[in-house]
Amino acid sequence: MQIKNKIVLLTGGANGIGFAYARELLRNGAGRIAILDVKDSSGKEAASKLNKEFGQGHVIFIFCDVSKPQELEAGFAETIKQFGGLDILINNAGIMDDVRWELMIATNVMPYHYEKTGVRILTLCPGLTDTESLRKSQERMLDIIDVEELVGDSSNLTSQKVDSVAHGLVYMIRSAQNSTVWVAENGEPVYQIMIPDRLLTKVSA
């Protein structure tokens, strides 16, 4: 799919990786972008920054908590009303917060109800990426999780820049096949992975 003139709805675009997605899509000719986010002031600031850089009217901000189905639906309706259609949905909004696990599930998983439309669905899994969310995530993890045990010696982990993930997204929109899963890590080009068939991993009856 070409990106030029496409209409995009991007959740969680006020900060971090989402903001880098918006900028990279506009650099590649995206027509209009609706940023849906729960952070009102940084959402407005993000839209105004991008409109200054790429020209007025390219980006709108819509306040929306994606964990609330009615707000999400209203955000879709508003985007379509203002832009006259929708070509690309980027479901990026998310939190890393074990302490508020119910909110984490509601935010990260529930909005994924975009099936039965014939629309290509792609998954991008960023590796460690330097954003505010990542910096705060360790203090929001449950005590029972030993970070060192989970990820090994964390001094070896490098966190990549948001721009690197955004380049990967543009590559995927242009060339990835439907239902494929990709990883962007260590600041390197994205690569595709295969998720093993659950039944093939069965050990015993």
Ligand SMILES: NC(=O)c1ccc[n+]([C@@H]2O[C@H](COP(=O)([O-])OP(=O)(O)OC[C@H]3O[C@@H](n4cnc5c(N)ncnc54)[C@H](O)[C@@H]3O)[C@@H](O)[C@H]2O)c1
């Ligand atoms: N940073 C990393 O290392 C990393 C790694 C893997 C996956 N991710 C995922 O990438 C996505 C972006 O993460 P980030 O690091 O840029 O985080 P971030 O906190 O910098 O940005 C997340 C954005 O989502 C918004 N958001 C949160 N809850 C929302 C809600 N209920 N409704 C609408 N907007 C909401 C926030 O206001 C924020 O603008 C998240 O889904 C995160 O889980 C991040």
